[in-house]
Amino acid sequence: xxxxxxxxxxxxxxxxxxxxxxxxxxxxxxxxxxxxxxxxxxxxxxxxxxxxxxxxxxxxxxx
Amino acid sequence: xxxxxxxxxxxxxxxxxxxxxxxxxxxxxxxxxxxxxxxxxxxxxxxxxxxxxxxxxxxxxxxxxxxxxxxxxxxxxxxxxxxxxxxxxxxxxxxxxxxxxxxxxxxxxxxxxxxxxxxxxxxxxxxxxxxxxxxxxxxxxxxxxxxxxxxxxxxxxxxxxxxxxxxxxxxxxxxxxxxxxxxxxxxxxxxxxxxxxxxxxxxxxxxxxxxxxxxxxxxxxxxxxxxxxxxxxxxxxxxxxxxxxxxxxxxxxxxxxxxxxxxxxxxxxxxxxxxxxxxxxxxxxxxxxxxxxxxxxxxxxxxxxxxxxxxxxxxxxxxxxxxxxxxxxxxxxxxxxxxxxxxxxxxxxxxxxxxxxxxxxxxxxxxx
Ligand code: SF4
Numbered sequence: 001x002x003x004x005x006x007x008x009x010x011x012x013x014x015x016x017x018x019x020x021x022x023x024x025x026x027x028x029x030x031x032x033x034x035x036x037x038x039x040x041x042x043x044x045x046x047x048x049x050x051x052x053x054x055x056x057x058x059x060x061x062x063x
Numbered sequence: 064x065x066x067x068x069x070x071x072x073x074x075x076x077x078x079x080x081x082x083x084x085x086x087x088x089x090x091x092x093x094x095x096x097x098x099x100x101x102x103x104x105x106x107x108x109x110x111x112x113x114x115x116x117x118x119x120x121x122x123x124x125x126x127x128x129x130x131x132x133x134x135x136x137x138x139x140x141x142x143x144x145x146x147x148x149x150x151x152x153x154x155x156x157x158x159x160x161x162x163x164x165x166x167x168x169x170x171x172x173x174x175x176x177x178x179x180x181x182x183x184x185x186x187x188x189x190x191x192x193x194x195x196x197x198x199x200x201x202x203x204x205x206x207x208x209x210x211x212x213x214x215x216x217x218x219x220x221x222x223x224x225x226x227x228x229x230x231x232x233x234x235x236x237x238x239x240x241x242x243x244x245x246x247x248x249x250x251x252x253x254x255x256x257x258x259x260x261x262x263x264x265x266x267x268x269x270x271x272x273x274x275x276x277x278x279x280x281x282x283x284x285x286x287x288x289x290x291x292x293x294x295x296x297x298x299x300x301x302x303x304x305x306x307x308x309x310x311x312x313x314x315x316x317x318x319x320x321x322x323x324x325x326x327x328x329x330x331x332x333x334x335x336x337x338x339x340x341x342x343x344x345x346x347x348x349x350x351x352x353x354x355x356x357x358x359x360x361x362x363x364x365x366x367x368x369x370x371x372x373x374x375x376x377x378x379x380x381x382x383x384x385x386x387x388x389x390x391x392x393x394x395x396x397x398x399x400x401x402x403x404x405x406x407x408x409x410x411x412x413x414x415x416x417x418x419x420x421x422x423x424x425x426x427x428x429x430x431x
Contacts, residue, residue, distance in 0.1 A: 006169070009168065016162075016204065037130070038203045038204075040245055041238075044241070052379055062134045062136070063138060
């Protein structure tokens with residue numbers, strides 16, 4: 001019988017990552033990774049002064 | 064004969080024991096206490112009281128929550144180029160939960176947080192980085208299957224105090240910029256009944272967090288704040304009033320183009336869009352990276368990141384401050400309406416009048 005394992009949050013990274021795996025007979029048969037946070041910076045950027053874009057996109061990740 | 068350091072080392076408790084264990088001399092420690100007194104706007108005589116408080120303090124427990132963030136404030140906390148006393152003072156906090164740096168993951172990580180809330184209820188400090196999205200039941204930020212708002216309610220609601228670090232946590236920041244796709248808000252907006260201290264900035268200046276912690280250890284409470292919950296010691300004064308380029312502003316010497324002669328000479332960046340006249344903060348005094356520099360010193364205008372909603376209110380970043388009249392202002396100075404720029408605008412207007420009188424009027428620049 002396949003067993004489902006979820007690790008959420010994945011720590012020591014930035015970005016709220018979640019991993020789900022399906023384990024069957026000691027082997028990982030399926031795995032999914034998903035970001036658990038969305039800000040919509042692409043949407044926020046629309047229609048703004050293009051010279052400002054670097055300041056917005058720079059904030060995708062502060063690491 | 065035993066030296067003073069040795070005696071102090073033996074008698075010290077809590078955080079101070081760790082500071083001496085890290086090889087910080089008594090002299091450097093006292094220097095740090097004087098510097099903190101200065102940042103906090105206290106007279107030099109408080110240095111002794113600060114030293115005494117740090118020597119005696121219990122190790123406070125801190126949890127650091129990350130919601131809709133970029134970890135920029137975490138980086139500000141961690142990225143000192145060499146161990147400074149400030150870093151060590153922050154080290155004395157027992158950081159029991161911090162997603163980006165903690166060893167346990169998944170359920171074990173969440174258990175660390177549950178344990179703090181359960182075992183130290185009302186005694187720990189919660190730092191929050193990042194905004195809280197409310198739209199669609201908070202689905203846009205979840206940790207361990209729980210929404211940010213759900214976690215914040217429990218963790219901040221049971222804390223002694225919450226410190227919101229960075230402009231996202233204090234007022235929604237970049238996720239809340241128009242059209243705010245996720246319904247993001249700041250911690251105080253999300254939890255109006257919780258005690259929240261706001262350290263705005265994108266990111267906040269870690270010196271101000273250190274000073275807040277030192278204040279907490281010394282006086283057993285949070286520092287006095289302005290109307291939007293920011294400590295007055297850090298946010299009480301206008302950037303423009305302490306800027307090293309201010310003499311050029313007063314002399315009417317403005318950079319007109321990136322890389323022009325004025326830019327090379329370090330002239331005022333107002334006409335390149337500097338938001339220093341509308342922004343409150345201690346950047347020019349405290350600076351960043353151990354007092355190395357700050358944006359205006361490096362040659363770029365202030366973007367106003369210490370002000371709430373600056374992503375909408377201060378943009379376009381390269382446009383000269385909106386609603387601040389340009390040259391030939393004599394006729395319009397009395398028409399300046401309310402708004403964030405009101406006081407600054409009066410200052411700028413007065414200055415413009417003075418310049419106009421001196422015959423330096425340049426109509427060409429009034430293009431906005
Ligand atoms: S406008 Fe900006 S660069 Fe000029 S003096 Fe004020 S803060 Fe400094």
